[in-house]
Amino acid sequence: MENKIADVVGLLFAAAMAAAVGFEINRRRKKLREVYDVLDSETKHIALELEKMVQSGTLKPFTGDSLA
């Protein structure tokens, strides 16, 4: 009986650990993509808006060495 309880507790502990590791991996992957990623369907239009500003002359190439 005691062995069975120990097995169940061990199994539950292993499952909890696996879930925690999975959660942490997912969290880190999400964070990484939040910082650094390719332009996806939700952000491509920003590049489009910026290129429109370049074409209209609203944005000109920056030639300075420092930001004000």
Add this chain to the structure above:
Amino acid sequence: MPPEPEKPTHEPRFHYFIIDSGWKSHSARVLRENFRMIREFENHDPLYVLTREQSIALIRANPDLIGKDPILLVHDLHAKGGRGPSGYHGFRLCLGVLKNPEQALFAMQEFLRFIAEHRRSSNIEQDIQKRLHRAGMVGAIEVIRESAQEMMA
């Protein structure tokens, strides 16, 4: 062998954009203090710095970007067509997400290094996806290692 710097007369591969609404954050300070380094490594491709007002207007129109700036957005001019309806391709670094100045500096260095190393790639987006996947795998291994260490402690 490191890629040779291109002459300014070459057709630009990328357009660089800096979006910075003016948060007084560690990552914003890192960008402003190391701006010259971006100039050094952007290989004569045009760099466009949005004014504070332009940045705020852009972020207002895209409120999901609030707090993610300063953003370094790179538009890949050689990757027109292909996936997506807009045909616009590129990548972005949202420094505002990072709260630690060392992390922000490291991310900026990594980003510039990656662009410099892959600027001749025919599909740099695919290279980034591969790298993110690899980084994800490395992260997974790290998490497992840390968990194992915690269990053994």
